[in-house]
Amino acid sequence: MTEFDLLFKNGMIIDGTGSPGFVGDVGVSNGRIQKMGKLLDAKAKRTIDIRGHMIAPGFVDMHTHSDLMLLAYPKAEPKIMQGVTTEVIGQDGLSFAPANRETMENVRAMTAGWNGEHESIKFDWSSVKEFLAKFDGHTSPNVAFCVPHGTVRLTVMGSENRRPAKEEMQQMRRLVRQGMMEGAVGLSTGLSYVPAMFADNDELIQLCEETAQLGGYFSPHHRSVGKGALESYAEMVDVCKKARCPLHFTHCVMSFPGNEGKAVELVKMLNAIDRREVDVTVDSYCYLPGSTTLASIVLPPWATTEGAAGMLASLADDEKCRRMRHEVEVEGIAGYHFVPMDWNTLEISSVSSKENQRWVGKRVSEMAKELGIEPFEAARKLLLEEKLNVNLIVHIGHEDNVRTVMTQPYHTVGSDGIMTGQKPHPRAWGVFARYLAKYTREEHMFTWQEIVRHMSTVAYRRLGQYDRGIIRPGMFADLVVFDPERVRDTATFENPRQYPEGIPYVAVNGVLVKDNGAHTGALPGRVLKLDLAQ
Numbered sequence: 001m002t003e004f005d006l007l008f009k010n011g012m013i014i015d016g017t018g019s020p021g022f023v024g025d026v027g028v029s030n031g032r033i034q035k036m037g038k039l040l041d042a043k044a045k046r047t048i049d050i051r052g053h054m055i056a057p058g059f060v061d062m063h064t065h066s067d068l069m070l071l072a073y074p075k076a077e078p079k080i081m082q083g084v085t086t087e088v089i090g091q092d093g094l095s096f097a098p099a100n101r102e103t104m105e106n107v108r109a110m111t112a113g114w115n116g117e118h119e120s121i122k123f124d125w126s127s128v129k130e131f132l133a134k135f136d137g138h139t140s141p142n143v144a145f146c147v148p149h150g151t152v153r154l155t156v157m158g159s160e161n162r163r164p165a166k167e168e169m170q171q172m173r174r175l176v177r178q179g180m181m182e183g184a185v186g187l188s189t190g191l192s193y194v195p196a197m198f199a200d201n202d203e204l205i206q207l208c209e210e211t212a213q214l215g216g217y218f219s220p221h222h223r224s225v226g227k228g229a230l231e232s233y234a235e236m237v238d239v240c241k242k243a244r245c246p247l248h249f250t251h252c253v254m255s256f257p258g259n260e261g262k263a264v265e266l267v268k269m270l271n272a273i274d275r276r277e278v279d280v281t282v283d284s285y286c287y288l289p290g291s292t293t294l295a296s297i298v299l300p301p302w303a304t305t306e307g308a309a310g311m312l313a314s315l316a317d318d319e320k321c322r323r324m325r326h327e328v329e330v331e332g333i334a335g336y337h338f339v340p341m342d343w344n345t346l347e348i349s350s351v352s353s354k355e356n357q358r359w360v361g362k363r364v365s366e367m368a369k370e371l372g373i374e375p376f377e378a379a380r381k382l383l384l385e386e387k388l389n390v391n392l393i394v395h396i397g398h399e400d401n402v403r404t405v406m407t408q409p410y411h412t413v414g415s416d417g418i419m420t421g422q423k424p425h426p427r428a429w430g431v432f433a434r435y436l437a438k439y440t441r442e443e444h445m446f447t448w449q450e451i452v453r454h455m456s457t458v459a460y461r462r463l464g465q466y467d468r469g470i471i472r473p474g475m476f477a478d479l480v481v482f483d484p485e486r487v488r489d490t491a492t493f494e495n496p497r498q499y500p501e502g503i504p505y506v507a508v509n510g511v512l513v514k515d516n517g518a519h520t521g522a523l524p525g526r527v528l529k530l531d532l533a534q
Contacts, residue, residue: 005029005510007044011055011481016457016470018449026055028477031510031524035473046512048505050481056452057469058085058478058508059432060459062283063219063250063414065114067095072118074139074523078419081499081519082432083480085508086142086528088414088463091250092221093150093190096123097131098175103155109308110194113293113350113391116420129182132527139525140513142478144463146219147179149189149207150196159305161198169206176210183529185463186217186248191232192224192334193296194304201239208243215464215530217246217279226256226337233266240278248462251416252282252405255290255397256339263401267408281462283414284405286434288397289347289493291418291425294364294390296335297346298379300327308388315384325376343368343375348382350391350421356382360422391421393493406435407445412459426496430489433500437488448484464530481505 004027012021013036025039035042061079064087070076079087089095094111096104104123108115125131128147135143152175156168164172176187187207189196208218218240224232233249240247254263270280295311303314303324314320332338343365351357359367359382368378382390405411413435417428432455440446446454460469468476480503487502506514511524 002027002029002034002042004034004042004044005046006477006507006512007039007042007047008055008479008481009047009049009051011050011053013471014054014056014449014452015472016057016452018453020449021054026471026479028507028510031477033471033473033475033477036471050505053481053483053504054448055471055479055481057456057471058480058506059083059455060086060088060412060463061415061417062088062248062412062459062462063091063416064089065091065416065418068115068118068121069419070139070143071121071134072116075519075521076140077499077519078417078429078497080140080506080513081503082430083482083503083506084141084432085478085480085506086144086460086463086468088144088146090146090148090184091188091219092193093148093188093196094193095148095151097125097128097151098155098179099126099151100155103151106154106159106307107151109388112352112389113420114418127182128179128184132183135525136527137525138523140519140523141508142525142528144185144528145183146186146188147176147184147211149187149199150193152176153195153199157195159195159307159310161301161305163200164203169203172203173206173210176207177214180211180214180216180530181532183527184216185528185530186219187211188219188221188250190221192221192337194301197223197301197334201235204239205243208239208245212243212245214532217248217462218243219248219250221250223334224337225253225259226339227258227332228338229254229256229259230262230265230269234269237273237278237280246279246462247281249280249282250414251290252284253290253397254401255288256337257396258339259401260398261400263404267404270408281410281412281458282405282408283412284402285413285415285427285431286402286406286439287425287427287431288395288399288402289425290394290396291349291416292392292394293388294346294348294379294392295383295388297392297394298324298328298383299335300324300333311388312384315380321376321380328376345395347393347395348390349393349423349425351382351386352389353386356385357422391418391424393425403445406439410458411454412462413455424496426489426491426493429496429498430491430500433487433489433503436482441484441487463528465528477507477510479505479507
C-alpha cells in the first residue's frame with residue numbers, strides 16, 4: 001500500500017477545470033498529486049481532515065512587485081497566507097535583470113517606492129539566469145518572471161527619449177531573447193514609466209516577436225487607463241497582432257474620470273478579437289483605488305530623461321517646475337494618464353524619512369493646506385526631501401468597470417501589491433480572499449469553481465505551465481484549503497497588514513507552507529520556466 005507524504009481527507013475538491021466540486025481525498029507524494037477520490041484505506045505521514053472545507057489548486061498572483069521583497073523576506077507571508085502559490089515578478093517594465101551596474105542603480109532609485117531598500121541584498125547578479133537563481137528553492141511561493149522592457153532599454157540606451165538605432169534594436173532583441181532562454185515566461189513594459197514610455201510601437205513589435213518565438217506572452221502596462229484608454233488598449237492589441245504574440249493586459253482597469261461605464265466597450269472590443277490572431281487574457285484587483293509612486297504622477301517625460309539624478313535636478317529648478325506644474329495641472333501628463341491633476345485623489349502612503357511620516361495617510365492637498373503652499377509645491381518639496389521615495393494611494397475608480405472586467409472568462413487576478421512603507425494598499429494582503437468572500441460567497445458573481453479557475457487555472461495556462469493549476473494525478477501539488485463559510489479579507493486601508501481568515505492550509509510543491517493557519521517557514525518554491533523543447 002502506497003504511503004503518501006500528505007493526505008487531505010473529506011474535502012470538497014474544486015479541481016480547477018470549472019467543473020462542480022465533489023467530496024474526496026487528495027494524496028500527495030514527491031511534490032505531486034498521486035491520487036484523488038475516495039482513498040478509504042490510504043496511509044500517510046501526515047493526514048489532515050478538511051471536512052467542511054474546499055481544496056483547490058494554489059492561486060497565482062499575476063502582477064506583483066515582490067522582486068526584492070521575496071529576496072529580503074522569502075517566506076512571503078502576505079501572499080502565502082492568502083493561498084498564493086506562485087508570484088509573477090518583473091512587472092511594468094522595471095526589474096533587476098538583465099542589467100549592468102549603472103542600470104541596476106537607476107532602477108533601484110526609480111522603484112524604491114515599489115521595492116524598498118534592503119541592506120541584506122547583495123545585488124551581485126546581472127543576467128536573468130543569475131537573478132532567478134536567487135529565488136529557485138529559496139522562497140515559499142513559486143516565482144515566474146517577465147523580462148522588463150524598460151530595464152532592457154535602460155541598459156542599451158539609457159533614459160533617452162528617442163528611437164533606437166538599428167544596432168541598439170538588435171541588442172535589445174538579443175537581451176530579450178536571452179532572458180527568455182534563461183527562464184522568463186514573457187515580456188513586460190510600462191508605457192507610462194521611464195524609459196519605456198519613449199518606445200514606439202515598432203520597437204514593441206520587434207521585442208514581442210522575440211518573446212512569441214519562444215512561447216512567451218506580452219504583459220503591457222499600456223499608455224493610459226484615463227484619457228484615451230480604449231485607444232490605448234486597442235494599440236496593444238495591434239502590436240500583438242503584428243508580432244503574433246499572446247497578450248495579457250495587466251491591472252486591466254478603466255479607472256479615471258470620464259471612463260464611467262466604459263469597461264463594457266473594452267470588453268466588447270476584447271471579445272471580438274479572433275483568438276487565432278491574438279490570445280488575450282487580463283488580470284485585475286477588486287478595489288477602486290490604485291497605488292503608484294508620487295514621482296511617476298508628477299514628473300512629465302522631459303524631466304525624466306537623465307535618470308533619478310536628473311529627476312531631482314528638474315525638481316530643484318524653479319523655471320522647469322513652472323512648466324512642469326502647468327503640464328500636470330492643466331494639460332495632463334502620462335503619469336496621471338493624461339487627465340489634469342486632482343490633488344485630492346493622492347494619499348501619501350509611505351515615505352523614507354521619520355520627519356515626513358506625519359504626512360502618511362494625508363492627501364497632497366491636505367499637506368499643502370497645512371504648509372500654506374500650493375499642492376504642486378507640496379509634492380515637489382516631499383519628492384526632493386525623500387529623494388523620490390514616496391508612495392501613493394490614488395483614490396479613483398468605478399465599481400461597475402471593475403465588475404465588468406472580473407467576470408470575463410479570460411480574467412485572472414493580480415494584486416499589483418506594493419508591500420513597502422507605512423500604509424500600503426491592502427490589496428497585497430487581501431485581494432484573493434476578497435474575491436472569495438465578497439464577490440463569490442456574498443454577491444454570487446462567481447460560483448466556487450469559476451473563481452478558482454480565474455485565480456489558478458487560467459493564470460497557469462497563460463504562464464505556459466501545464467502541470468499546475470488542476471487537481472489531477474501527476475500535477476504539481478500547489479494546493480490551498482479554505483472554508484467557504486469563513487474565508488474573508490481583513491486588510492483595510494486604515495490597517496492594511498492583516499492576513500485573511502478561513503484559509504488554514506497551503507502547500508507548494510507538496511510541502512506545507514501554511515499549516516493550521518500558521519506559516520511553517522518552509523521555502524519549497526521553484527522558478528517556473530517555459531518548456532523550450534516543445
